[in-house]
Amino acid sequence: MTQDMLYEVRNGAAWVTLNRPDALNAMNQNILDGYSEVIEKAEKDPEVKAVVFTGSGRAFSAGADLKYVLQFMGSGDPVKVRTFMKQAYEAFARVGECEKPTIAAVNGITAAGGLELTLACDLVIAAESVKIGDGHINFGMLPGGGSAIRLPRKISETRAKYLLFTGELLPVQKVADWGLVNEIVPDDQLIPRVEELVAKLTSKSPLAMRLMKHLVDQALDMPLDRALQTEMQVWEAYGQSEDVIEGLTAFTEKRKPAYKGR
Secondary structure, X not given: OOOOEEEEEEOOXXXXXXXXXXXXXXXXXXXXXXXXXXXXXXXXXXXXXXXXXXXXXXEEEOOEOHXXXXXXXXXXXXXXXXXXXXXXXXXXXXXXXXXXXXXXXXXXXXXXXXHHHHHHOOEEEEEOXXXXXXXXXXXXXXXXXXXXXXXXXXXXXXXXXXXXHHOOOEEHHHHHHOOOOOEEEOHHHHXXXXXXXXXXXHOOOHHHHXXXXXXXXXXXXXXXXXXXXXXXXHHHHHOOOHHHHHHHHXXXXXXXXXXXXX
């Protein structure tokens, strides 16, 4: 971990802050390498029930640091190009695969890799001043962190193509209407609102949350009958857990459940 990516645990969540404000939190080697590190750290910490990503300054992230990218793309060496692409792919894949809920607390400019980070997260809360889009096409680049693949799954093929082909940054209300954002809040309420959401998530069974996330992510590409069978199989195993008994017992005893995640 470096100063380019800050990590703090508070009130049941790991808060990860991209911290290159003078560069609009453009992603360099430290940040790309940092995603796997922070996810692994959060997954191993029993105090952490959710992971929040946000940015310092006036941007969530403007994407990859283009000077850094040019070191690979301008080399003419296919091995170096492949190395960079692998870094980008693995960074956002690791966020998407996190076994705990992930939240993008989106502030300011959000483009290219910044958009890909939001797409890799489970929930997206955005400040009302946010401008968001893909932007790779503006620099003759292709997405490498998932936006050409995840974006049409989130907002439809035609809307995704508009963002990908034009490179425009749109007002956050527009993409919220398309289904890319869960909620828009005043700028000064972004962190308090995300803290409220974290408090709600941390009161639930972490085991049930993990299994629900797994089911949603895995079943999207399954035929319906297979997906429903998978849900039944997961429920059958979860039915033997301490958490499901605790939830039902707490209901009958009219108290708050004390889940242990097992």
